Amino acid sequence: MLPLFDARIEIHTADALQWLANSALQFDLVFVDPPYDLGLAEPACAALEERAMLAADAWIYVESRRHAEDPVVPSNWQLHREKTGGDICARLFRREEI
Template sequence: MPRKRSGKRPVASAGAAQKGQVRIIGGERRGHRLHFVDHGGDLRPSSDRMRETLFNWLQFELPGLRVLDLFAGSGALGAEALSRGAREAVLVEKQRDRSADLNRQLTPLFEGRITVHCADALSWLPAQREPFDLVFIDPPYDLGLVTPACEALEAHGLLADGAIIYVESRRQGEVPAVPAHWLLSKEKSGGDIHARLYRRETGAV
């Protein structure tokens, strides 16, 4: 799952672009490869194994869910959720070229079920009105975006009752601060990644 900054890869020379791909590993589009261009080496690859673990956690929950991939990057999480039965996915990606690339590849693949927004995630959230059932929060490491994203989701009423929230962070970093009524359901570490799955307590205000 190619994602954001970790500092693990060398910075490319000016104007260089590294081409890569990520594979959808389950569901109706299993095996389909999404291609991306990584300008400057700032997308962070996670193993298929970690992504498979996440979707094994979610396998009985996904059908019919409305999903938000808040820091979309390569789009792997949103695409995987749709492939495995999610009703709808909204992807938010700040970088214009990546957003355009997501639109180009994913709109034909999941026609009518996916929307891609080119926007800063924290600026985009306050304008939304319809809640989500599942949210992926996997921002670039070390920018302090997890806690503000969690707070904004709650402040603007964007989580359905009993919503599921996936948070990915640096393994050796501080534990992300999340609302008290988000109950930790699953967690796993692998490489530099620590993955946590929360469920918003039913009836929480």
């Protein structure tokens, strides 16, 4: 028996920013969870939008440190839910078509 999503999931292990620059895929759901202190969340979020890699109504999950500045995300990403725990702040955004 095949796992539930076996035919619909691909996992890539690579430097995310380099991979984003060379991919033509489009996503419905994205997890942005880079090492917190390297400042990678904002460039990853910008690349997803600038390269048209998100479906019109995609969901984007972004994690950051709880007490750090909120990561800047594209203006058409609307905050749907936010949760904190320990040193983590998790935000779920819904993309709106521009």
